[in-house]
Every structure is written in structure tokens, then in C-alpha cells.
Amino acid sequence: MKIVFIPLILIIEIHLLLTECQGKQQKESSANNAVATINSDNIADEILIGPVKEVTAQKGGTAALPCKVMDSGGGIVTWVRRRDRQLLTVGMNTHSVDNRFMIRTSDWSLLIRHVNLEDAGLYECQVATYPVQQNFAKLTVIEAYSVIPGGPDLHVKQGSSLQLECHLIAATEPPIFVFWYQQGRMINYDADPAVNIQLTKNGSILKVEKTKMSHGGNYTCVPSNAKFASVMIHVIEEEEKPAAMHGGDRRNPSPAILASNFLASFLAAVSWRIPSFSNLYPT
Structure with a gap:
């Protein structure tokens, strides 16, 4: 079968060479004419x-x-x-x-x-x-590329949920895979139950439930057919509330509060016995 194709291929290549020569001749003959090319x-x-x-x-x-x-x-x-x-x-x-x-x-x-x-x-x-x-x-x-909306820095409060979306731009077909990396380590197949990754037609979605401090850092999505994108996640530690906001046990007040209450009661009880200065020095 290959022997039969050899003469055919030679004929085609000769035809291409002749076509190229004819094209050059046409160009030379129409050098002085305005031609749409x-x-x-x-x-x-x-x-x-x-x-x-x-x-x-x-x-x-x-x-x-x-x-x-x-x-x-x-x-x-x-x-x-x-x-x-x-x-x-x-x-x-x-x-x-x-x-x-x-x-x-x-x-x-x-x-x-x-x-x-x-x-x-x-x-x-x-x-x-x-x-x-x-x-x-x-x-x-x-050349397609990806973006993570909200970047390059995102802040999330500890204990709340986090959702990162990796969108492909100028892509003509969906990705075969999208790998997610946290601090350079792939996390697609981690055993962390709080992290869920889903492939979409236009990229991928990463969700984190009840964000911990360990979930902070650099996140990078790497699609199979587009440039990667990165975002820095900052997990904000929840500030401790003052004691008054926590609502302490009112049945067991502190010694300082007991002493303050006793002093206030004592002054209120004896204040009527103390004469005023106007009575000591009559006019």
C-alpha cells in the first residue's frame, strides 16, 4: 500500500511546487495593478x-x-x-x-x-x-488564563465559611482537571472534611466550612488548559469579648464588688447622723 502512495505523494508535491511558481508569476505580472489579496x-x-x-x-x-x-x-x-x-x-x-x-x-x-x-x-x-x-x-x-475573583487578598473570619472560584477566561473548551494548591501543596485529595472541591464547565469551586487558622495562606488553582491564578487568604482570629459581654455568674460576685457594695450601704445608713457644717457654725 505504501508503494502505491509514493508516486501519488510525489505528484502532489510537484503540484504544490508548480502552484507556488504560478503564484510568484501572478504576483510579478500584477505588480502594477491594484489587486485584493x-x-x-x-x-x-x-x-x-x-x-x-x-x-x-x-x-x-x-x-x-x-x-x-x-x-x-x-x-x-x-x-x-x-x-x-x-x-x-x-x-x-x-x-x-x-x-x-x-x-x-x-x-x-x-x-x-x-x-x-x-x-x-x-x-x-x-x-x-x-x-x-x-x-x-x-x-x-x-492562550487561556484563569482568575480568582476578590484577589489578590481575601480576609475571612475564623469559624465562617470560605468559597473560592477559579474562572477560565478565553477558554474554548472545559478543563479536564483543575488542581488546587495551598502553600504549594495539592489539596484536591486531602482527607480534610471541611474542604470540598468541585469541577465546573468554566473552572472549579473550592469551599471551606468553619474556617480555621490553618486554612490561611496562598491558594493557587491550576487548570489543565489555562494559566494558573493565586490568592492570599488571611484568617482573622475572633477577638475575645470583655467579661461584661460574656455575662459572668452574678450569684458569686468578686470580693471587690462585695466590699464596694458594703461601703455604699454603710455610707447611706449613717449619712443622716452626720450634721451639716451650717449647723456647727450658726450665724
Whole structure:
């Protein structure tokens, strides 16, 4: 089977070389004319015959570049990266040494797994019919990041509940996992019953019931497909209330209070016996 594909691949690569030469000739012949062109991947300006589909994928995810085939008629479908004219797939087989590229059998879409920033650019899908069918896909790669609302510092009173939310921004697909770290130690699988972690479509939620002083420190959420985010938690120790606010035992007053009460009662009892100064010195 591989021997049969060798001549076919050679024909395709020769066709790509001829196409590139024709593009250069068209550019030279139209140098003095105003022509609407598409500039992509820092390659020479060229006229693209066929639809261009805009595709956005996030770094680390999977990109799906569509190829609209009207009628293959038994023709071979190939995918080419326009930046360097690299032949990526031939039929259902991956021609590139990079095994991240593969064909989706249902619709001839080119799948790029574990997308990186360098994968951005223009791709071409060709169907070997007469005339040749051409489809183009322009891939834009974005890098998602996460945020923890309320940061970078949060204060929580000891004994109250704490909830931290890790939101993904510019993500095109949900995360596979989100790991939480406290002071650099993963806590997703801790046995602490007060800590509960839940994965969501847009990130993760961490809840702490009856916060203790030990729950303070730096918290970091690390999604599988986005940059991490951190927040510093400060647990405020509850201040002790004054004795009067605590409501002490009134049936057993302290000795000082007993002495004060006795003195007040004594002065009230004898005050009527003490003559006033006006009576001692009559006028």
C-alpha cells in the first residue's frame, strides 16, 4: 500500500511546487495593478481561490479545521500547511512526522492535538478532482488564563465559611482537571472534611466550612488548559469579648464588688447622723 502512495505523494508535491511558481508569476505580472489579496503567515501575498474558514483554538487544546468536499469522486483529500508548503495528510493517513495531525473520518477535517502558538496560520485542503477543489482554514491560537475573583487578598473570619472560584477566561473548551494548591501543596485529595472541591464547565469551586487558622495562606488553582491564578487568604482570629459581654455568674460576685457594695450601704445608713457644717457654725 505504501508503494502505491509514493508516486501519488510525489505528484502532489510537484503540484504544490508548480502552484507556488504560478503564484510568484501572478504576483510579478500584477505588480502594477491594484489587486485584493490575503496576507497570512508572513508569506507572499497571493489570491486564494476558495472559501476561508476562521478557526479559533486554545493552546493545549484540539483544533478542528473543516474541509468542505462537494463530491470527492474518488479523489484523494490532502491537507497542506501554507506557511512552509508542508504536506500533512494524504487520504486518511498522516504524512507529517508530527503525529499531532490526523484526519477526522466523518468529514475530512484536520485535527491538531495539543495545539501550540506556532500552529497558527493558514491551512489548505485539496481534493484531487477536476477541477481541483480547494478549501482554506485560518487558525488563530489563543492562550487561556484563569482568575480568582476578590484577589489578590481575601480576609475571612475564623469559624465562617470560605468559597473560592477559579474562572477560565478565553477558554474554548472545559478543563479536564483543575488542581488546587495551598502553600504549594495539592489539596484536591486531602482527607480534610471541611474542604470540598468541585469541577465546573468554566473552572472549579473550592469551599471551606468553619474556617480555621490553618486554612490561611496562598491558594493557587491550576487548570489543565489555562494559566494558573493565586490568592492570599488571611484568617482573622475572633477577638475575645470583655467579661461584661460574656455575662459572668452574678450569684458569686468578686470580693471587690462585695466590699464596694458594703461601703455604699454603710455610707447611706449613717449619712443622716452626720450634721451639716451650717449647723456647727450658726450665724
